[in-house]
Every structure is written in structure tokens, then in C-alpha cells.
Amino acid sequence: xxxxxxxxxxxxxxxxxxxxxxxxxxxxxxxxxxxxxxxxxxxxxxxxxxxxxxxxxxxxxxxxxxxxxxxxxxxxxxxxxxxxxxxxxxxxxxxxxxxxxxxxxxxxxxxxxxxxxxxxxxxxxxxxxxxxxxxxxxxxxxxxxxxxxxxxxxxxxxx
Amino acid sequence: xxxxxxxxxxxxxxxxxxxxxxxxxxxxxxxxxxxxxxxxxxxxxxxxxxxxxxxxxxxxxxxxxxxxxxxxxxxxxxxxxxxxxxxxxxxxxxxxxxxxxxxxxxxxxxxxxxxxxxxxxxxxxxxxxxxxxxxxxxxxxxxxxxxxxxxxxxxxxxxxxxxxxxxxxxxxxxxxxxxxxxxxxxxxxxxxxxxxxxxxxxxxxxxxxxxxxxxxxxxxxxxxxxxxxxxxxxxxxxxxxxxxxxxxxxxxxxxxxxxxxxxxxxxxxxxxxxxxxxxxxxxxxxxxxxxxxxxxxxxxxxxxxxxxxxxxxxxxxxxxxxxxxxxxxxxxxxxxxxxxxxxxxxxxxxxxxxxxxxxxxxxxxxxxxxxxxxxxxxxxxxxxxxxxxxxxxxxxxxxxxxxxxxxxxxxxxxxxxxxxxxxxxxxxxxxxxxxxxxxxxxxxxxxxxxxxxxxxxxxxxxxxxxxxxxxxxxxxxxxxxxxxxxxxxxxxxxxxxxxxxxxxxxxxxxxxxxxxxxxxxxxxxxxxxxxxxxxxxxxxxxxxxxxxxxxxxxxxxxxxxxxxxxxxxxxxxxxxxxxxxxxxxxxxxxxxxxxxxxxxxxxxxxxxxxxxxxxxxxxxxxxxxxxxxxxxxxxxxxxxxxxxxxxxxxxxxxxxxxxxxxxxxxxxxxxxxxxxxxxxxxxxxxxxxxxxxxxxxxxxxxxxxxxxxxxxxxxxxxxxxxxxxxxxxxxxxxxxxxxxxxxxxxxxx
Numbered sequence: 001x002x003x004x005x006x007x008x009x010x011x012x013x014x015x016x017x018x019x020x021x022x023x024x025x026x027x028x029x030x031x032x033x034x035x036x037x038x039x040x041x042x043x044x045x046x047x048x049x050x051x052x053x054x055x056x057x058x059x060x061x062x063x064x065x066x067x068x069x070x071x072x073x074x075x076x077x078x079x080x081x082x083x084x085x086x087x088x089x090x091x092x093x094x095x096x097x098x099x100x101x102x103x104x105x106x107x108x109x110x111x112x113x114x115x116x117x118x119x120x121x122x123x124x125x126x127x128x129x130x131x132x133x134x135x136x137x138x139x140x141x142x143x144x145x146x147x148x149x150x151x152x153x154x155x156x157x158x159x
Numbered sequence: 160x161x162x163x164x165x166x167x168x169x170x171x172x173x174x175x176x177x178x179x180x181x182x183x184x185x186x187x188x189x190x191x192x193x194x195x196x197x198x199x200x201x202x203x204x205x206x207x208x209x210x211x212x213x214x215x216x217x218x219x220x221x222x223x224x225x226x227x228x229x230x231x232x233x234x235x236x237x238x239x240x241x242x243x244x245x246x247x248x249x250x251x252x253x254x255x256x257x258x259x260x261x262x263x264x265x266x267x268x269x270x271x272x273x274x275x276x277x278x279x280x281x282x283x284x285x286x287x288x289x290x291x292x293x294x295x296x297x298x299x300x301x302x303x304x305x306x307x308x309x310x311x312x313x314x315x316x317x318x319x320x321x322x323x324x325x326x327x328x329x330x331x332x333x334x335x336x337x338x339x340x341x342x343x344x345x346x347x348x349x350x351x352x353x354x355x356x357x358x359x360x361x362x363x364x365x366x367x368x369x370x371x372x373x374x375x376x377x378x379x380x381x382x383x384x385x386x387x388x389x390x391x392x393x394x395x396x397x398x399x400x401x402x403x404x405x406x407x408x409x410x411x412x413x414x415x416x417x418x419x420x421x422x423x424x425x426x427x428x429x430x431x432x433x434x435x436x437x438x439x440x441x442x443x444x445x446x447x448x449x450x451x452x453x454x455x456x457x458x459x460x461x462x463x464x465x466x467x468x469x470x471x472x473x474x475x476x477x478x479x480x481x482x483x484x485x486x487x488x489x490x491x492x493x494x495x496x497x498x499x500x501x502x503x504x505x506x507x508x509x510x511x512x513x514x515x516x517x518x519x520x521x522x523x524x525x526x527x528x529x530x531x532x533x534x535x536x537x538x539x540x541x542x543x544x545x546x547x548x549x550x551x552x553x554x555x556x557x558x559x560x561x562x563x564x565x566x567x568x569x570x571x572x573x574x575x576x577x578x579x580x581x582x583x584x585x586x587x588x589x590x591x592x593x594x595x596x597x598x599x600x601x602x603x604x605x606x607x608x609x610x611x612x613x614x615x616x617x618x619x620x621x622x623x624x625x626x627x628x629x630x631x632x633x634x635x636x637x638x639x640x641x642x643x644x645x646x647x648x649x650x651x652x653x654x655x656x657x658x659x660x661x662x663x664x665x666x667x668x669x670x671x672x673x674x675x676x677x678x679x680x681x682x683x684x685x686x687x688x689x690x691x692x693x694x695x696x697x698x699x700x701x702x703x704x705x706x707x708x709x710x711x712x713x714x715x716x717x718x719x720x721x722x723x724x725x726x727x728x729x730x731x732x733x734x735x736x737x738x739x740x741x742x743x744x745x746x747x748x749x750x751x752x753x754x755x756x757x758x759x760x761x762x763x764x765x766x767x768x769x770x771x772x773x774x775x776x777x778x779x780x781x782x783x784x785x786x787x788x789x790x791x792x793x794x795x796x797x798x799x800x801x802x803x804x805x806x807x808x809x810x811x812x813x814x815x816x817x818x819x820x821x822x823x824x825x826x827x828x829x830x831x832x833x834x835x836x837x838x839x840x841x842x843x844x845x846x847x848x849x850x851x852x853x854x855x856x857x858x859x860x861x862x863x864x865x866x867x868x869x870x871x872x873x874x875x876x877x878x879x880x881x882x883x884x885x886x887x888x889x890x891x892x893x894x895x896x897x898x899x900x901x902x903x904x905x906x907x908x
Contacts, residue, residue, distance in 0.1 A: 015437075022434070025435070026434055030376060031379070032375075032376035035382065035507070035584065036587070037837060039838070041838040041839060072374075072376050076375065078372065078377065089370055089374055092367060092370060094367075094370050095239040095240070095555060096555035097370065098380065101376065123846045123849065127847055129846065130843060132555055133812045133816070134814065134815030134819070137849065137850070
């Protein structure tokens with residue numbers, strides 16, 4: 001079947017019941033989406049489907065024909081990181097870092113939709129995500145930082 | 160640029176072939192322990208700093224190529240604690256080279272020193288100290304070599320940016336100075352270390368080198384390895400401890416798409432497939448086809464305290480300081496408990512292994528590549544030299560989780576498909592059910608106050624299993640116990656003091672005339688246990704620091720003042736004072752609002768590593784019983800600071816993780832099986848319960864030994880939360896977790 005991932009069409013030959021995560025990691029060799037639970041309980045596998053965060057570990061690829069799939073690799077690169085990545089790096093918002101890509105994807109989705117999301121909005125939106133290292137304070141700081149950067153970029157653009 | 164020190168004397172030790180160097184001006188010694196450096200003589204060699212003791216040759220730690228490339232080697236592993244960056248800072252500083260010039264190679268049995276486990280907050284004091292001293296000595300060798308070539312006294316030579324510079328301006332690049340044998344010498348006991356006031360790279364908040372790849376989809380973890388020809392495996396673990404595989408009809412599984420092998424060896428059952436999801440589907444089918452004989456008998460999870468005190472004990476007297484209690488004293492007694500706790504790594508354990516000809520390579524997120532290598536070699540019946548373990552990062556482990564076991568699984572399966580790299584990843588349920596938990600513990604404290612409100616007498620009894628079942632012999636590995644020819648689980652041993660296991664931090668740090676500490680070591684282990692961050696230090700500090708608040712209340716004293724009254728160590732006092740002051744303990748009045756409270760706690764980890772004090776505010780919802788930390792302030796002294804942001808990151812994480820253990824967590828089981836097998840049945844901290852504010856104050860101690868900080872926050876954070884909940888509710892909770900159910904039952908409307 002055909003999958004659109006990070007703006008590119010891919011032909012993948014997989015059982016249609018295969019969860020997206022294994023196609024991203026196995027067939028497309030993308031690293032950012034992580035296996036955490038396979039149960040939709042931890043958020044480590046989060047990617048965007050048509051801009052909405054989904055758990056790729058429990059989403060069969062058969063549901064994703066004609067959808068736009070975005071992984072962390074689609075937001076930015078080490079050379080040209082996206083605002084959310086720049087903010088997380090600047091805030092040193094990682095310990096082991098395993099959960100962070102999923103968290104960045106959901107945070108990115110929120111800020112795209114609601115750039116002025118409140119602290120309470122952000123916390124509520126991140127509720128599906130677990131971080132075992134206890135990096136939460138830095139994660140929240142990084143998201144605020146990204147928010148500020150995006151708002152000032154928008155303000156600069158408009159006037 | 161830094162001044163050089165003259166190498167005054169070179170002595171070749173007869174027979175050893177090693178060149179021993181000593182320096183005319185004895186450098187400061189960044190060594191751990193209380194033993195002062197002894198004068199160097201051939202009869203009694205002085206102790207070498209840090210892990211140089213075990214691996215003395217300088218070129219085991221630092222190599223410089225002719226092109227000037229600098230490689231630094233450590234036997235410690237990056238676990239997400241930021242150790243790579245800190246070690247690179249140390250090496251760059253003492254070598255006088257740019258930070259970016261350092262290439263760091265971490266734990267690998269083919270390349271790096273054997274530094275045991277990356278555990279116990281030892282990395283800075285062991286490896287950091289070794290690298291610091293080795294780098295300083297290497298720089299001096301380079302200076303001496305340049306001095307010889309320049310015909311200039313070494314004292315007049317300086318170093319800058321990987322070059323030695325003569326007074327006339329001639330520059331000698333490190334690469335051109337190095338010859339084959341120059342660095343192949345044993346370290347001296349003391350090193351011409353820089354004065355901390357001259358630091359340019361240490362004591363700076365250099366961003367972590369591992370973070371960019373982790374945040375941009377780089378191949379950062381063992382889970383991300385994809386060597387050519389790699390296949391995927393999954394294990395079918397037994398349904399309960401010790402269950403034996405009675406039968407399995409694997410005919411249908413073998414015909415499933417992509418299945419390459421079904422592997423059965425005794426009760427070790429696994430499947431290897433071409434693609435990952437094929438392996439998962441085959442694992443599920445194989446699990447459904449397997450029949451097991453279950454024999455496990457687990458204790459009553461609701462009555463763990465009674466269970467622990469009913470077990471046979473090996474009593475260890477940890478402290479016996481006799482002093483008759485003051486007459487007419489007020490006495491207090493309290494019992495504290497904790498359940499089994501899960502490490503709960505977000506990424507389940509994973510490993511990749513490949514058997515080529517007669518050589519096995521295992522990529523693993525183990526905390527100890529050498530011990531794991533030895534155990535795997537024994538299990539496989541291979542010579543150690545034919546097994547190589549390479550550390551590759553996993554998700555944070557916080558102690559001994561399934562990492563070593565997954566490495567063993569991968570090794571066994573590599574043998575089933577020789578030549579092909581095999582990647583094994585545990586399921587969430589397997590990680591939760593089979594990892595070795597932090598053991599359940601019970602602590603009984605008694606104390607007497609004299610008529611001035613000071614503690615006159617103290618008794619501490621702790622009941623606990625061992626806090627380490629790490630490899631070890633092959634029987635430490637889960638799979639090895641289930642093979643057709645099983646390896647026996649080795650008998651558990653207590654970890655001796657001064658670091659201790661169940662008794663870690665059990666000696667009160669406070670000045671108390673009479674004190675006794677008994678460790679009731681419990682060899683019987685119905686539930687699989689091992690090292691969880693801080694080991695017994697978490698629970699002993701939770702109990703002691705809860706009890707200190709109870710004693711303060713009995714003495715009518717403020718909790719912080721009461722601690723001050725019993726603390727002599729000036730560094731301890733400064734940490735306590737800093738946390739209290741930054742929190743506003745004395746200046747802000749205690750809460751009058753119902754359901755709000757504040758708590759304080761302090762400990763020096765292991766009574767010999769970092770000092771940490773935590774003050775926090777909590778709010779308790781009387782309707783639901785839920786307690787939430789609103790704000791926390793911590794102060795930490797871990798000696799000479801290398802990267803204060805790295806230390807702050809560790810302490811922030813420790814506070815939140817410890818709060819999660821304290822408020823929410825317990826491993827659950829029925830009479831036979833573990834029942835907390837995912838995040839629904841083992842809930843942990845989520846974002847809605849994260850504090851509003853947290854501040855970490857790092858106290859630098861220039862020139863003092865590194866004191867590991869990775870685990871220092873666990874105990875103080877737990878007790879600060881418990882003390883704040885007690886302050887908020889008027890009720891003392893002594894059994895962990897301090898769950899919403901327990902709070903509601905005690906104070907609910």
C-alpha cells in the first residue's frame with residue numbers, strides 16, 4: 001500500500017493490520033517514534049496523522065491510506081531543527097530522551113492549533129504522555145519557549 | 160593556558176615494564192575515600208585516584224593520534240544522566256583542548272576500561288576522577304616531550320588548544336608529540352591538576368552532547384540499531400516465576416509469515432522472524448499454544464510488613480553506639496513500610512546480538528558491560544574473550560531492569576540464526592512482570608528525647624531483601640534459569656557498608672549520643688528484586704526524615720531548626736540552610752489554608768556522597784484524597800561542579816520520580832502472578848500532577864572530590880512529600896505509597 005510520510009509517498013509491502021509504528025521504524029527506518037507499551041498508554045510512539053496526534057503503536061496502516069503522516073523527522077533535521085526541537089534543545093529538556101519525540105509531536109500539534117495555549121491547556125494536552133526520568137519541568141519550559149518563539153515569529157511576520 | 164609542572168624523576172619499575180611518573184609538586188588529589196595519600200615508595204605504592212586503581216595505564220583512558228585526534232575512554236555508560244558530557248568536559252579541561260576535540264568512547268568490553276557497573280552515583284567519582292588525573296598527567300608528558308625537543312625547561316612551557324607552546328612561540332601539536340609509547344605508562348598517584356579558578360570548560364553549563372540526536376530522530380538507542388541482515392525476535396515468558404513449559408505445539412507458528420525459527424530450550428521459548436510485527440504475531444500465537452506448570456507462591460500483597468517480619472533473617476549489626484538514654488526522656492516509636500517498586504523504564508528492554516564464526520557481539524543497555532559479558536559467556540559456554548558487549552543506550556533504567564536479561568535473550572537467539580544480527584525487544588507486559596523490582600522494606604524506629612528536646616537515643620531496624628542480584632554468574636540472567644540445563648540463581652548477598660544495600664543510609668547522620676542500627680537481611684525472595692535507584696537509601700531516608708519530623712513535633716521544635724540542632728557537618732548545614740532559605744521556610748508563615756502543607760527533608764547519600772535537602776509544598780484534595788506537590792526547592796552539594804545544569808537535571812528528575820514512587824506506586828500480585836503489568840495497573844506520575852514550580856540550587860565546592868548526585872534526591876524528596884502531607888492533613892502516613900485511597904480513608908469527608 002501507499003503511505004504518505006513526511007511529505008513523501010512510500011510503497012510499503014506489509015500486512016495491512018501492521019501498526020504504523022513498525023512500518024515507520026522497520027520499513028522506513030525512522031527512529032523518532034518509539035515503542036513504549038504497544039497499548040496506547042505512554043505516548044512514546046506519537047506521530048501526527050493529518051495534524052492530529054495518534055499512537056502509532058495501535059494504529060493499523062490500513063486506516064492511513066490518503067492521510068498525511070508526520071513524524072519528528074518531518075518537523076526538522078539536526079541541521080535545521082524545527083522551533084519545537086530548538087526549544088527542547090535550548091531547555092536541555094531530556095534525560096534519557098526516549099519519551100521526548102512523542103511529547104514534542106503532541107506539543108507541536110497543540111501549538112499549531114492553539115499558539116496561545118495556556119499552561120493548563122498544555123498540561124492537560126500532555127496527559128497521555130509518560131516521562132519516567134522526571135523531566136516534566138523542563139518539558140513544560142521548553143514548550144513555553146517554543147510558544148514564545150512561534151508567537152514572536154508570527155508577530156514579526158504580520159507587522 | 161596553564162602553567163606547567165616539572166617532571167623531576169622517572170623510575171622504571173623492575174619487572175613491571177611500566178613507567179611510573181611522579182611530580183615534584185604534588186598535585187591536589189581528587190580521590191575518594193578517607194585514606195590519605197601515602198608517600199610513594201616501591202614497597203607500598205600509593206593509591207591511585209578513582210578507577211586508575213584498577214586500570215592504571217594512561218593510554219587505557221586517553222589516546223592521541225598523530226593527526227591530533229583525541230579519544231577518551233570510560234567504562235561507564237550514558238544512561239541519560241549526562242555522564243558523557245561531564246566526562247568530556249573534564250578531559251578537555253585537564254588536557255587543555257577544545258571541548259569539541261574530545262571523542263568519548265563509552266563502555267565496551269573490547270575498548271574501554273572495566274569499571275564495573277554504572278551505578279551507585281559512582282561515575283563521577285570513579286571515572287571522572289580517573290579521567291581528570293589521567294588527562295592532567297598526559298598533558299604533563301606532552302609538555303615534557305615538547306620541552307626536550309625545544310631544549311627548554313618544562314616549567315617554561317605552556318599548553319593551549321592541544322598544543323604545547325615554548326616561550327619563543329614555537330608550537331608543538333599534541334599529535335606530533337605523541338609516540339607509540341609516550342602514553343603507555345602507569346599513572347602516578349598525584350597529578351598536577353589545574354586550579355579550579357582557572358577552569359574554562361569545567362563548571363560550565365555545556366549542553367549535553369547526546370541530546371540533539373535524541374531530539375531529531377538520530378539513531379540514539381539500542382532500539383534504533385539496524386545492522387544489515389537484522390531479524391527480529393520475541394520471547395514467550397512463563398506466566399509466573401519458575402513456571403515450567405509443559406508442552407507447546409509450534410507447528411502452526413512455524414508456518415506463519417516471516418517466521419524463521421521457533422526456539423525452545425527447556426522453558427525458554429522464543430520466535431525469530433523477518434519483520435518485527437511478524438515476530439510479535441508469532442509470539443502471541445506461540446504464547447497461546449504453550450502450556451505451563453505453575454508453582455509460584457507469592458506473599459499477601461496487602462500484608463507485606465507482616466510477611467517480611469515472618470521471614471528468616473541474617474542479622475547484621477550496622478551500628479552499635481552505646482549510651483544510656485537520658486532519664487525521664489520522652490520516647491517515640493514508629494514503623495514505616497514500602498511495597499515492591501518497579502523501575503518502569505519507558506522503553507522495554509532490548510538488545511541486538513550477532514554470532515559470527517565463534518565470536519558473539521551483543522549491543523546492550525546493560526549498566527555493566529563486563530559483568531554482563533562474563534555472565535553471558537558462562538551461559539553460552541563460550542570463552543569470555545569470544546564475547547563482546549557494547550553499551551548502546553536504552554530508555555532510562557534507574558537501576559537493574561531487564562537490560563541484562565534482554566542481552567542474554569539476544570545471545571541465545573543469535574546462536575539459533577548464526578551470522579544474523581538478532582534484535583530482541585521485550586513487551587511492556589514482560590518488562591513490568593519480569594524486571595527485578597526494588598524490594599519491599601519495613602523499618603522500625605525508636606528514639607528518646609532528653610529534657611532539652613534533643614535526641615538522646617536512637618534504634619533503627621530494617622527488614623529487606625538484597626538490593627543487588629546483578630550479574631554475577633550466569634544464573635543471574637533470567638533466561639539462563641529456564642534452559643533445559645538451567646543455571647541456578649546465585650544465593651543473595653547483602654551489599655557491605657559503608658555503601659550498603661538494604662542498610663544504605665540507615666546510620667543516622669545526626670549527632671545522637673546512643674544509636675543502634677540492625678539490618679535484618681532477608682535471603683528469601685519470593686518476588687524478583689534487585690537494585691532500584693538509591694537502593695535502601697530511599698526507604699531509610701524516608702523513614703528517618705519522617706521520624707525526624709515526628710520527633711521535632713514531640714520536642715515542640717520547628718523541623719528545620721530541629722535538624723540544625725542535630726547537624727555538625729558544615730556542608731550538611733549549608734545545604735539545609737540553602738534549601739530552607741530559598742524556600743522561605745522561616746520567612747513565609749506556615750499555611751493556614753486547609754489542605755495545604757509544607758515539608759522538609761535532608762540526607763547525604765550513603766552518608767558519603769552528595770548532600771541534598773528538599774523543601775516542598777503540597778495540596779491535598781479532601782474529596783479525592785489526592786496529594787499534589789505544588790512547589791519544590793532543593794539544594795545539593797556534590798563537590799566540585801562539572802556541569803551544574805546536569806546536576807540540576809538529575810535532582811529535578813529525582814524529585815519527580817521519587818514523588819511518583821511516594822504517592823502512587825506499588826507492584827501488585829496475586830498468590831501466583833504479578834498483576835501490575837502495564838501503565839494502567841502500575842500508574843505513575845502524569846503531567847496533571849506535576850508541580851507548578853521547582854528550583855534547584857547547586858552549591859559548588861571548588862577542588863573538592865566529585866560526589867555522585869544521581870541518586871541523592873530520592874530519599875529527601877520522598878520524606879519532604881510525606882512531611883508536607885502530614886502538615887497538610889494532620890495525619891502521619893508511614894506506609895508507602897501515600898495514595899489517594901489511604902489519604903481519603905484517613906481524613907476523607
